[in-house]
Amino acid sequence: MxxxxxxxxxxxxxxxxxxxxxxxxxxxxxxxxxxxxxxxxxxxxxxxxxxxxxxxxxxxxxxxxxxxxxxxxxxxxxxxxxxxxxxxxxxxxxxxxxxxxxxxxxxxxxxxxxxxxxxxxxxxxxxxxxxxxxxxxxxxxxxxxxxxxxxxxxxxxxxxxxxxxxxxxxSIPNVMEAMKFLHDGGIGEVNIARGLCIKPRDSFGIAKDSTPPSTLHYNRWLGPAPYRAYNEKRGHYNWHWFWDTGNGDTGNQGPHQFDVARWGLNKNEHPVSIFSSGGIYGIDPSECAQETPNTQISIAKYQDGKILEFETRGRYSNSEAGLGIKVGNIFYGNDGYLEIDGDTWKAYRKQEKEPFAGSKAASNEVASLTGSxxxxxxxxxxxxxxxxxxxxxxxxxREGHYSSAVPFLANISYRLGRELKFMGDYEKFANDLEADTMLSRVYRHPYIVPTEV
Structure with a gap:
């Protein structure tokens, strides 16, 4: 297969x-x-x-x-x-x-x-x-x-x-251990994987176009992206929140948890359908230049019916599950569920309140993915x-491509406002030319990703 x-x-x-x-x-x-x-x-x-x-x-x-x-x-x-x-x-x-x-x-x-x-x-x-x-x-x-x-x-x-x-x-030992536990049937057959990205982010404001700093080679920074006049609000880190250069938080922090979710489901393939919805909430669009959503719910379904669910929550929020997860994953199986937060995991059998399996003490070397x-x-x-x-x-x-593709598909569904059917063998949508155009982009000469590498 x-x-x-x-x-x-x-x-x-x-x-x-x-x-x-x-x-x-x-x-x-x-x-x-x-x-x-x-x-x-x-x-x-x-x-x-x-x-x-x-x-x-x-x-x-x-x-x-x-x-x-x-x-x-x-x-x-x-x-x-x-x-x-x-x-x-x-x-x-x-x-x-x-x-x-x-x-x-x-x-x-x-x-x-x-x-x-x-x-x-x-x-x-x-x-x-x-x-x-x-x-x-x-x-x-x-x-x-x-x-x-x-x-x-x-x-x-x-x-x-x-x-x-x-x-x-x-490469985190405790996460690898949790994946083996899932794949060995630790909570029975896993049917649903839920990823979470709860990262409140305030408005970064708005600014007029201006002259690039003397230290910045701006044309090279743009590279494959369409030409736009320099704007300080579209540069360092803020590039995540514009479609030309980034993929929003669903495609920023999200890919880490999409990857763990797909890994836990043991899916070495693309989903067959995807639906995503959301928007920019709690921020006045006239006072912030952001294009990508700060709140987004995505559901991907695989050929056998298993579901990868993901939530991007960019406003003030509670955490979830017994571990108090803000950035992590929960897996639901026939015999129980498993939570992962960083390199800590716990598994619960059916309706029991106490975990029956879990990780060893967290490694001192494994801090946040951005701080270590x-x-x-x-x-x-x-x-x-x-x-x-x-x-x-x-x-x-190849592994990274399959995990990155799921948030990309979710963003296409979000931008088009509808569910999409995907033919993974061909990496094309089913009878949907409009969606197919969003699988790639128009490149700016000479920064063109070649058809023949």
């Missing part, structure tokens, strides 16, 4: 030697297999926000895993000095800094890159890196839309490089590079 669902990948026949984004160097998988004792040279692309966790992780692994953080790259040069200082203090080595990722990819000493850019750059950056023979760690969601995710899978396979998606839960380097997932990426095997990855790009 899995082979049939992945028939799209079988068109990945081709050689090397393609020009990468028109920048004039050939693809060589010189980094595809690295000896167990060799140093791995890494570059971080996108060094604000989540990029700080990437920097900390690679620095923390310098001695234990022979990692050198060689280069920091960001289109906003204001972050170069403070981030380079961090690396120097942690490792004793001052990294190079570069605003143009293409120059980073030209460096044949770089074995791997980790992307913490805005979502709209994930796919093109990853594909360029694959073509350059670099292994890739890319943040969630794996891409900005479903079509891009498929192209990323093709690029990983064609150039034989490892691509790990930053779904860190996949979570080195386990980065270590797994390094191990996969050295093994030379995609299957060694805890969240290979």
């Amino acid at each position: 899995t082979q049939r669902r992945d028939f799209i990948k079988k068109s990945l026949i081709g050689g090397t030697g393609l020009a990468i984004g028109g920048i004039g160097f050939s693809a060589k998988s010189y980094a595809s297999i690295i000896g167990s004792n060799d140093r791995i040279n890494v570059a971080v692309i996108g060094i604000k926000g989540r990029g700080v966790s990437h920097i900390n992780a690679w620095c923390d692994l310098k001695n234990s895993h022979n990692v050198r953080l060689k280069t920091l790259c960001d289109v906003d040069e204001q972050f170069f000095d403070p981030r380079a200082k961090t690396v120097l203090e942690k490792t004793g080595i001052k990294p190079l800094t570069e605003w143009d990722m293409r120059k980073v990819l030209e460096d044949k000493e770089i074995d791997a890159v980790s992307f913490a850019t805005p979502n709209h750059w994930h796919a093109l950056g990853t594909i360029w890196a694959c073509q350059a023979g670099k292994h890739v760690y890319v943040e969630k969601p794996s891409s900005h839309n479903i079509w891009e995710g498929r192209k990323m899978i093709e690029a990983s396979r064609k150039y034989n490089v490892r691509v790990q998606v930053g779904f860190q839960n996949r 380097s979570n080195t386990e997932h980065f270590v797994n990426f390094l191990d996969a590079i050295k093994s030379g095997k995609h299957e060694t990855l805890h969240c290979d790009i």
Whole structure:
């Protein structure tokens, strides 16, 4: 069944030697297999926000895993000095800094890159890196839309490089234990998975278009997105709340819990139907530029009738379940239910009030996904590079694509205001050309995700 669902990948026949984004160097998988004792040279692309966790992780692994953080790259040069200082203090080595990722990819000493850019750059950056023979760690969601995710899978396979998606839960021991418990029938057959993203966010306001800061290479920041005049409210972090660059909180924090939900359901496929509804509540639209909903309920159904339910609640709210979950998951089975909050889980049998199974004490290393380097997932990426095997990855790009696709489908349903039927084998909607146009996007020259990677 899995082979049939992945028939799209079988068109990945081709050689090397393609020009990468028109920048004039050939693809060589010189980094595809690295000896167990060799140093791995890494570059971080996108060094604000989540990029700080990437920097900390690679620095923390310098001695234990022979990692050198060689280069920091960001289109906003204001972050170069403070981030380079961090690396120097942690490792004793001052990294190079570069605003143009293409120059980073030209460096044949770089074995791997980790992307913490805005979502709209994930796919093109990853594909360029694959073509350059670099292994890739890319943040969630794996891409900005479903079509891009498929192209990323093709690029990983064609150039034989490892691509790990930053779904860190996949490498947290207690979460892995909870998934095994579910898959082994701990609460019977699991029928419904519920994901929660309860993150109250206040208005970030509104501003007039203006001139970009002198430190920002704004045209490159836009990249594949349509051209818009610079606006400070659409930039750092706020890019999440605009469709051209982000995917709202359903596609921001949400993918982590969509991934755990799909994992718990043991679904290695796309849903067959999706419905999502919501809106912007509690914020005056005339006083905030946000486009994406802050409140959204999504329901995905699989071929066998099992349901993945997800709620994005961006206003003031209570938590849910016995663990007081605000960002987490609940699974409902024939014989009970299971709650996961961070790396803590508890299982309840039928109507009993006390858990009959649960996690060990929480690890001190596992903090919030944004406040910790979570080195386990980065270590797994390094191990996969050295093994030379995609299957060694805890969240290979194919796995990340399936989990990212569900919130993408939910957002399409939300924007169109109706339930959608999806044909997962073809990654197309059933007799719905309007919805099909939203599986990809119109790219801005020359930042075009290629049909043939």
